[in-house]
Amino acid sequence: MATSAFHFPAFHAFPPSYTRQPVRATREKQVSLWCDLMLAFCKHRGDFWVDMAEITQSELFVNAAINRRMKGEDVVFLFDELVNRGDAQWDVQGAGKTRCLVFWRSPAEWGDLVYTYIDRTGQNNSVMTLYELRCSDMTKGEPFHNLDLDLMLLALQSLELANKAAIFEGAKSDQLGVKFL
Amino acid sequence: MRRGVGVSGLHAQQQHKAAYEQAGAALNAELTASMKVQMEQFQHNLESFAVKHKKDIQNNAVFRAKFHAMCLTVGVDPLVSSKGVWASTLGVGDYYYELAVRTAEICITTRVLNGGILDVEECRQRLKRKRFTFTEDISHDDVLRAVEKLKVLQGGFRLVQLDKKTVIQSMPVELSRDQVTAMQLCEDNGILLKSKLASKTGWKKERVDAAVKFLLDYEMCWLDLQYAGGEPAYWILGLVKGAAAQDVT
Numbered sequence: 001m002a003t004s005a006f007h008f009p010a011f012h013a014f015p016p017s018y019t020r021q022p023v024r025a026t027r028e029k030q031v032s033l034w035c036d037l038m039l040a041f042c043k044h045r046g047d048f049w050v051d052m053a054e055i056t057q058s059e060l061f062v063n064a065a066i067n068r069r070m071k072g073e074d075v076v077f078l079f080d081e082l083v084n085r086g087d088a089q090w091d092v093q094g095a096g097k098t099r100c101l102v103f104w105r106s107p108a109e110w111g112d113l114v115y116t117y118i119d120r121t122g123q124n125n126s127v128m129t130l131y132e133l134r135c136s137d138m139t140k141g142e143p144f145h146n147l148d149l150d151l152m153l154l155a156l157q158s159l160e161l162a163n164k165a166a167i168f169e170g171a172k173s174d175q176l177g178v179k180f181l
Numbered sequence: 182m183r184r185g186v187g188v189s190g191l192h193a194q195q196q197h198k199a200a201y202e203q204a205g206a207a208l209n210a211e212l213t214a215s216m217k218v219q220m221e222q223f224q225h226n227l228e229s230f231a232v233k234h235k236k237d238i239q240n241n242a243v244f245r246a247k248f249h250a251m252c253l254t255v256g257v258d259p260l261v262s263s264k265g266v267w268a269s270t271l272g273v274g275d276y277y278y279e280l281a282v283r284t285a286e287i288c289i290t291t292r293v294l295n296g297g298i299l300d301v302e303e304c305r306q307r308l309k310r311k312r313f314t315f316t317e318d319i320s321h322d323d324v325l326r327a328v329e330k331l332k333v334l335q336g337g338f339r340l341v342q343l344d345k346k347t348v349i350q351s352m353p354v355e356l357s358r359d360q361v362t363a364m365q366l367c368e369d370n371g372i373l374l375k376s377k378l379a380s381k382t383g384w385k386k387e388r389v390d391a392a393v394k395f396l397l398d399y400e401m402c403w404l405d406l407q408y409a410g411g412e413p414a415y416w417i418l419g420l421v422k423g424a425a426a427q428d429v430t
Binding site: 011014015016017018019021022023025026029067068069 | 293294397398400403404405406407408409414416418421
């Protein structure tokens, strides 16, 4: 999906960016810059679930040109901060903090995109499976096509809270149905 | 020759003195009047010169500096006069006002990450990129003048002289001798090492630590634990050449 090279901001090439800053005010700025970058990077790659081991070795956290890399514990620290900001969620099923679901669009924003599509195509009051919504030819070209299942569920739950959708139980989670109101 | 002694002699002396004084006063008045005329003439010429070369003054940094030097020698300051001929016909005042505003903008946006320390030369490069109204040719001297203007605002803007570089400080924090010395030692690349600071100054560990801690606490430098050689390095961002990292956007 992401074919063009990602453009890193200037601070990515600033060596001290890869050391957790000891002074709180400086660290807060550092964390904020990294969190914005992490979201932009995941969006560029189209990543929803991020694996800590993989991303620690990626060009996001390894800058060979200046011979700096983020330590594993600092990567987890940064994702913790991202979760605190409400821009990500740890995998509660997994063992420890190994996988993180990243919201470069919030679940509510994903929900709005889905609902706009439903509205535009006049499918209110119709029942669809989550599989249809995510993977069928019908939604090809929509931004939420191939959206991660967990994220789609969160998006629909936010619509449900706004009384715009009702989720039906299925045998497996991908067989869940949804009715748009 | 008879010497003027006695009563008549004294009288004559007094008369002479009065005559001298009179002549002197007349001469003075004449001189003053002619000086006044000269000065008026000169100011008039300076004005017409300025108007005639307005473009050069605004666009040519070297020309501008020479013009200022000339003005200074006759006690005219075209920068300070906000109204009157200098500002209205010349726009020189406007030039520095605008430059000062742009300089302040750059200092304020970059100080988020550099702690309010910015090399004048770096500031100049950024000003040139901003392409403000009058010219792209901005000299070192112009930036210094602009910062001098900013002092009036009492926002903590000041110039700090290192060995080679001059830096703009835009935070109202008083720097001590030690902190300035620490900056001087790494003014070439902005990378401060405690070992180097200690060996160059002969300071005890506590004194070195205190100087670095101050720079860290006031966010003028960033810690780097992956510096070649393994010793912690302290990067004074405002002194790092071409440190684009200061640009938050």
